[in-house]
Amino acid sequence: MAKLDARLDLHFAALGDPTRRAILSRLARGPASVSELAAPHDMALPSFMGHLKKLEDAGLITTVKEGRVRHCQLAPDAFAPVQDWLGEQRALWNGRLDRFDDYVANLMKDRNR
């Protein structure tokens, strides 16, 4: 649980920045080199590399260096932990609505008796 919590912390923190989200959206379309990824961003390369490092440390992307070019791609199932957490919240919420439905159904039954 603590390990999953730590991973969710990293994932959510990594997602809390528009540049990093733009990088992920680009990589969802397919792999790209660092220079292709950096091109649309008006940012010094060391800052941009910092964003890539945060995404890689969080396990959201993987990078491989071939010669002088570093290739990046989205990690398989990158968004699964976040998606699973949101799914759990929805299940809790729906459980609450179901209990409310039961409550109303019982009220109606009592009333029609």
Add this chain to the structure above:
Amino acid sequence: MAKLDARLDLHFAALGDPTRRAILSRLARGPASVSELAAPHDMALPSFMGHLKKLEDAGLITTVKEGRVRHCQLAPDAFAPVQDWLGEQRALWNGRLDRFDDYVANLMKDRNR
């Protein structure tokens, strides 16, 4: 776009902490007072209130004070912006897989010609 980005920044930052995620999970089950919410957490009240404030500032929860008791509840559609963003990434990714399918289908067609 910038406004949506700013909201996503706040949401993801608010979600990047296990105490705040636990508060949201509790509230997904139904509204609760601050003292009910704080009970399971071994934390000084001012720190706990800081977490609630982050969640409220992000628009993930709403709070109302009645007399001396503050009641908290999950905001309606609290997770919609995050869920929508994840949905967009899935659509991009699926678009990529569709293009790959088309590519393979065309290869096979050329081969069978």
